[in-house]
Amino acid sequence: MKKIILLTALTISLVSCGNNKKDKEASSINIDGSSTVYPVTEAIAEEYRSVDSDVDVTIGVSGTGGGFQKFGRGETDISNASRPIKEDEKKIAESNNIDFVELEVAYDGLAVVVNPENDWVDCFTVEQLRKIWEPSAQGTITRWNQIDPSWPDEEIHLFGPGVASGTFDYFTEAVVGKSGSSRGDYTASEDDNVLVQGVSGDKYGLGFFGLAYYEENADKLRMVAVDGGEGCVEPSTETVSNGTYAPLSRPLFVYVNSSSVQNNPKVVDFINFYLDEAPSLLKDVGYVPLTSEEYKEQKEKFNAFVEKHQK
The missing domain is CATH 3.40.190.10 (Periplasmic binding protein-like II)
Incomplete structure (x- = not known):
């Protein structure tokens, strides 16, 4: 009887640990890339943390190129970029079965x-x-x-x-x-x-x-x-x-990983929040917002990407 109780307790413990790990991963958003885009994304992230304090948004600054290297290897959910992605960077992502969407978020x-x-x-x-x-x-x-x-x-x-x-x-x-x-x-x-x-x-x-x-x-x-x-x-x-x-x-961008959209609903929430809040927050950090029509287009583009990858 004691063996059965111990086995049952161990099973519950393992399941609980597994769920906790999954929940922790799902409540983290990993971002890296451009130092120029960093202040924009950090301002959005700070506001987002006040809305959803359970989400751990971490933002690194390894440059646009360094960010794309990590993004193409699947190490980040979102990549900040002050230029469009290059062909060789696209190929790295493709070789790792990573699809992505490019979104304009500001002008600089x-x-x-x-x-x-x-x-x-x-x-x-x-x-x-x-x-x-x-x-x-x-x-x-x-x-x-x-x-x-x-x-x-x-x-x-x-x-x-x-x-x-x-x-x-x-x-x-x-x-x-x-x-x-x-x-x-x-x-x-x-x-x-x-x-x-x-x-x-x-x-x-x-x-x-x-x-x-x-x-x-x-x-x-x-x-x-x-x-x-x-x-x-x-x-x-x-x-x-x-x-x-x-x-x-020039325009400034964020790139979003398709697997993150599939596996982490918080990434979807964060990007929608980003596109909604950017116009009001950008001037505080010295950047120029897109027009309301341009933000609407970017949001439609992102939602189409989400729909494609969540089927």
């Missing part, structure tokens, strides 16, 4: 910044930025007066995102003409705070990163306008949303 501008003590440049043409950042500039374009003879005969000290960053990909494509095409002799970091510190501490510093990070650190930096061919324009909510800040404005 890239800010070109200098030290506040820089009193010689107020606007860069795209051609000048290309001359500074193209691969052939490495070791040859090293001083400010090589860009404009009226500027100081002093070294340019460059700061920018690393090669795993979607911001790096976007900037090089928009300015140099080819994604990933850049000089290599600059201070690179996936952490935008490192770039802010670098430029803010160097009179001859020059860098670029997402507009939201500039706005968080406007007291330490000075933003430079960009002339894309129609005159000098500074990035702002208005110029990013209406496209006049060209070519350095």
Whole structure:
């Protein structure tokens, strides 16, 4: 009789442990990827946690490329991205039987910044930025007066995102003409705070990163306008949303894993919450929301994806 009771108790214990593990997995949402999209997703996640405190939303920052590597291996539910997924990244996901949906969640501008003590440049043409950042500039374009003879005969000290960053990909494509095409002799970091510190501490510093990070650190930096061919324009909510800040404005994305949609209803809840709440929260973190019609389209796209994978 004692053996039967013990076996029954053990069985109940094992079933309970199994259910607890399953419940714990189902109440976790794992996100990684772009440092640029991180503040958007973190703001949404913070609000979501106040609505559903049982869900553990964790957000890593390994860059858009690093995030896609994890996403393609099935290690994350959602991937933050500041550029569209590349073909080789798609293939990794396909090889692991992972389908996904791409959703636009915000717009962002890239800010070109200098030290506040820089009193010689107020606007860069795209051609000048290309001359500074193209691969052939490495070791040859090293001083400010090589860009404009009226500027100081002093070294340019460059700061920018690393090669795993979607911001790096976007900037090089928009300015140099080819994604990933850049000089290599600059201070690179996936952490935008490192770039802010670098430029803010160097009179001859020059860098670029997402507009939201500039706005968080406007007291330490000075933003430079960009002339894309129609005159000098500074990035702002208005110029990013209406496209006049060209070519350095862009959409931001989240990607959602099909298996997460199938197995974790909290992921579906979170994404719907994300698309509903983004318009009201984005301005607080320095990003530009889509139009209400665009958010409606993204939600319809996501719901169609959910329906497809929950059949």
